[in-house]
Every structure is written in structure tokens, then in C-alpha cells.
Amino acid sequence: MARVDEARSVRGQVLSLLRDRGPLARIEIARLSGLSATTITRAVNLLADEGVVEEGASISLAKLGRPATELSIHADSYFVVGVQIGVGFVQLGLIDVLGGSRGTAHFSYDLAVPASDVVCQAAESIQSLIADAGVDRRLVLGVGVAVPGPVDAAGRRILFPINLDWRDVAVSDLMEPILGVPVTVEHNVRSMALAETRFGSAQGAGSVAFVYLRTGLGAGLVVEGQPFSGGVHGAIELGHLQVIDNGADCVCGSTGCLETVVSEPALRARAAELGLDGTDNPITAIWEAAGTRADARDSIAAVITPLAKGLSAIVNLLNPEVILLGGALADVPEPFFERVTEETRSAVFPLIRSSVHIDPSSLGMDAGVIGAGAVALDRYFYA
Ligand SMILES: [Zn+2]
Known part of the structure; x- marks a missing residue:
């Protein structure tokens, strides 16, 4: 178990470095992460086999004295869906692993409609969004839902949004059986802050x-x-x-x-x-x-x-x-x-x-959807 966790953590470190600082050569990843070249090579080879990282241009690293290959993340390797639940509206986006939008959808709802109906409608919209984009469902890692209020510590329920008459709605429990992928819930503005640091001007x-x-x-x-x-x-x-x-x-x-x-x-x-x-x-x-x-x-x-x-x-x-x-x-x-x-x-x-x-x-009106996607990517891809 410990070995599995360790491999997972190295994978997350490599991917996060490539997202924030990439493209990078293996030796640069080793230096920035403080991990051994052997550990990095093993992790990178696995990621390359999986199609998550791709080799790019050959560059000359002065210190190394020989050419090294730059690695970057393959944006289309996996996807997540970001959902922003607002007061009376829902926005959705299919997001690639580099935060790029691959399709959007939205609907508005009457504030008198029960919260569970709105959440289930969002799940149905996700199904159509993935189908319309022509993306292989097996590549969709999970869903992030940004909500206008506090969430529980496990990130599965919205507790009591002050501008919406919803109380303790089990968003993840309602959506997961429909979607068959994990669903995580986060406070909307916190996810926007995250989106800016992962994929926006504050990267x-x-x-x-x-x-x-x-x-x-x-x-x-x-x-x-x-x-x-x-x-x-x-x-x-x-x-x-x-x-x-x-x-x-x-x-x-x-x-x-x-x-x-x-x-x-x-x-x-x-x-x-x-x-x-x-x-x-x-x-x-x-x-x-x-x-x-x-x-x-x-x-x-x-x-x-x-x-x-x-x-x-x-x-x-x-x-x-x-x-x-x-x-x-x-x-x-x-x-x-x-x-x-x-x-x-x-x-x-x-x-x-x-x-x-x-x-x-820097993300304008997409900040909520990309934010929800960033939360899902942090949890299911960059972890
Ligand atoms: Zn007040």
C-alpha cells in the first residue's frame, strides 16, 4: 500500500511541475522535485505509456552538455467536468487536464424547484455534454461542482447557501449513481481562486x-x-x-x-x-x-x-x-x-x-466552471 501511495504522490508531483513550469526535461523535474533521476524516469515512463505525457523538442541543457527531451502534458489524455451551480442558473464545461474547455452547456432553474431536481438535471446535462463532445466516457475522471455556499469537510454536500433556499444537499450522493464517476463539491469562489492559480493569470x-x-x-x-x-x-x-x-x-x-x-x-x-x-x-x-x-x-x-x-x-x-x-x-x-x-x-x-x-x-465568466474543473483535476489527476 505504501509503495502504491508513494508512486501516486510522485506521479502527482511530476504532473504538477509540468503543469506549472513545463515543458521540462527529466533532469529538470528531478532537480525541481528533489527526487532521484531514477524515480523520475520510472514515473515519467509510466506516464508516457499511459499517454499522459508526451515528448517534445530536443533541447540542449547547458549544465548537462548533451541534448535532453522536453516533456509536456498531453491535454487530451483525460477530462473532467466542471459544474457551477449559481442562484437560478447552472453552467457546465468539459475540461481537459490543462484547464482547456472542450464544450459547454447551461440551463436556468426556478428557485422553487427542489434542490435534488436541479442536481439531477445537472447530472443529465453532463451526460449529454460528454456525448456531444464525442469524448470517450472512460477518459472522464470525475466531476467538480462549485456551489454558492459552504460545503461539508468531505467535499460531498452543500450545507446552507445564504442566497439559495437549499439545506444540506447531498450533491455527490445524488450525482454519482447517475454518472458512475466520483463527484467532489467545493465552495464556488474558492474554486475560482484555485482555477486562477492552476490555469489563469496567477498560475x-x-x-x-x-x-x-x-x-x-x-x-x-x-x-x-x-x-x-x-x-x-x-x-x-x-x-x-x-x-x-x-x-x-x-x-x-x-x-x-x-x-x-x-x-x-x-x-x-x-x-x-x-x-x-x-x-x-x-x-x-x-x-x-x-x-x-x-x-x-x-x-x-x-x-x-x-x-x-x-x-x-x-x-x-x-x-x-x-x-x-x-x-x-x-x-x-x-x-x-x-x-x-x-x-x-x-x-x-x-x-x-x-x-x-x-x-x-483572467478567466472571466468561465472562472466558476474552470474552477470546478480545477478542483476535480486536483483530486483525480494531479493528486
Ligand atoms: Zn450580512
């Missing part, structure tokens, strides 16, 4: 914070390369940080939470008060009006200042290498990011101000 970064704005405002962290699960339920409630004294009532029962001013419903209401159409992206609508209207400029300040306050809390506590903003924040005008960065910097501890980097998500 290889040790620490990343992802902030996602839709119905609510959520945050997810990757710490030392791994998704960070804090507290009893593992979710970071950035949206419920109290940022406004005597503020409006929040769904959580408190008042003045960040989410009461920075969430799609709050921003749409603000756009409507200004007589603007905020259906598409309320922040962009308000930002554009701010060019000529003082009341819209006040509204922008009333959004950016509390948001920067929330982000500065993340920076002061964790000082991540980068903060990525996703969901409705992913495609707002560039100067909005400059303002948010500036205000966040001024609110953090002076010594770490220059280390604050805030960028839009």
Missing part, C-alpha cells in the same frame, strides 16, 4: 484571493498553493464584513454589511435610483454616468470606499500576491480598478502597500 502563485460579485459578494483564498478552508464551514464571508455604521439590513440578519452596497441587487437598485439601466452591468452604467454627473460620482465613491475597506482587510490579514476580481467585477472599466487599487493601498499597513495588486479575473 504557480502561492497565495491568491479571488473576490466574486454576483447576488452576493464572496471571497476565496489559495494559501501555499492550496485552497484555504477556514473555520467550521470553510467560507470567508467578505460580503458580511460590517463596513457601514447604521447601514441597511442585510440578509444575514446584521446591518451595514459590505454586501448591502456591493452586490448586484444593491448596485442595480443604485443605478435605478440614478435613472440608469443597470441590467447589464450596473457598475459600468454608473461609472459612465459619473463622467458628467456629480450624483453618479458620489455613487461610485459609495461603492469603491467600502469595497476597498473589505479588500484592505484581506491584505492586512493575508497579504496575497494578487487579488482577482470576478463576476460582475471582471469586466468593469480599467480606471475603476485603478481607483479600487489606490483606495485599498491607502487603507493597508504602509509597509505592504506596494505589494497590493488587484486585477480582473
Whole structure:
């Protein structure tokens, strides 16, 4: 058993290095992993026989004095399916082992429909997605499901999403008998943070914070390369940080939470008060009006200042290498990011101000699906 585990761990190390640093020669993999050349050669040969790694160009390694063959991961060797369950919508994607999308599907659902029906419908959609893509089912290793709320420690159930009337839904138990492959469940924003470090602009970064704005405002962290699960339920409630004294009532029962001013419903209401159409992206609508209207400029300040306050809390506590903003924040005008960065910097501890980097998500609206896929790949391929 120990030998099997050891071989599995070497395999995972080789694949992770090739994903983050590849293509690499065998000798470079040995150096970076600290494992012996013999161990690496044995692992690489097995992976090559399986069709998971492929040999590429012959390169000359100066230190070696002779040519070595570069290895890379064969993207089509296996697949996973990523599913993002949102409030009233489900997005699905067939994902290759390098995070590439090989087909997508989506459906919306009525919030009154029982959770188990939505989960089973997602499983049926996965079947069609795989069939439509013409991928051999035996190459599908598993499914990752990103959900809008806390999950159990085993990663099989969604516990109690605050913006969805679901309670303790056994997602994996419902889907596995239909699909015949393992299903793992993860908090949506945490999986987005993971996707950015595995396949996005933060690839290889040790620490990343992802902030996602839709119905609510959520945050997810990757710490030392791994998704960070804090507290009893593992979710970071950035949206419920109290940022406004005597503020409006929040769904959580408190008042003045960040989410009461920075969430799609709050921003749409603000756009409507200004007589603007905020259906598409309320922040962009308000930002554009701010060019000529003082009341819209006040509204922008009333959004950016509390948001920067929330982000500065993340920076002061964790000082991540980068903060990525996703969901409705992913495609707002560039100067909005400059303002948010500036205000966040001024609110953090002076010594770490220059280390604050805030960028839009590089995966955009696909972050949830690729994130769910990244969780499944971490568990079933790169483990
Ligand atoms: Zn709240």
C-alpha cells in the first residue's frame, strides 16, 4: 500500500511541475522535485505509456552538455467536468487536464424547484455534454461542482447557501449513481481562486484571493498553493464584513454589511435610483454616468470606499500576491480598478502597500466552471 501511495504522490508531483513550469526535461523535474533521476524516469515512463505525457523538442541543457527531451502534458489524455451551480442558473464545461474547455452547456432553474431536481438535471446535462463532445466516457475522471455556499469537510454536500433556499444537499450522493464517476463539491469562489492559480493569470502563485460579485459578494483564498478552508464551514464571508455604521439590513440578519452596497441587487437598485439601466452591468452604467454627473460620482465613491475597506482587510490579514476580481467585477472599466487599487493601498499597513495588486479575473465568466474543473483535476489527476 505504501509503495502504491508513494508512486501516486510522485506521479502527482511530476504532473504538477509540468503543469506549472513545463515543458521540462527529466533532469529538470528531478532537480525541481528533489527526487532521484531514477524515480523520475520510472514515473515519467509510466506516464508516457499511459499517454499522459508526451515528448517534445530536443533541447540542449547547458549544465548537462548533451541534448535532453522536453516533456509536456498531453491535454487530451483525460477530462473532467466542471459544474457551477449559481442562484437560478447552472453552467457546465468539459475540461481537459490543462484547464482547456472542450464544450459547454447551461440551463436556468426556478428557485422553487427542489434542490435534488436541479442536481439531477445537472447530472443529465453532463451526460449529454460528454456525448456531444464525442469524448470517450472512460477518459472522464470525475466531476467538480462549485456551489454558492459552504460545503461539508468531505467535499460531498452543500450545507446552507445564504442566497439559495437549499439545506444540506447531498450533491455527490445524488450525482454519482447517475454518472458512475466520483463527484467532489467545493465552495464556488474558492474554486475560482484555485482555477486562477492552476490555469489563469496567477498560475504557480502561492497565495491568491479571488473576490466574486454576483447576488452576493464572496471571497476565496489559495494559501501555499492550496485552497484555504477556514473555520467550521470553510467560507470567508467578505460580503458580511460590517463596513457601514447604521447601514441597511442585510440578509444575514446584521446591518451595514459590505454586501448591502456591493452586490448586484444593491448596485442595480443604485443605478435605478440614478435613472440608469443597470441590467447589464450596473457598475459600468454608473461609472459612465459619473463622467458628467456629480450624483453618479458620489455613487461610485459609495461603492469603491467600502469595497476597498473589505479588500484592505484581506491584505492586512493575508497579504496575497494578487487579488482577482470576478463576476460582475471582471469586466468593469480599467480606471475603476485603478481607483479600487489606490483606495485599498491607502487603507493597508504602509509597509505592504506596494505589494497590493488587484486585477480582473483572467478567466472571466468561465472562472466558476474552470474552477470546478480545477478542483476535480486536483483530486483525480494531479493528486
Ligand atoms: Zn450580512
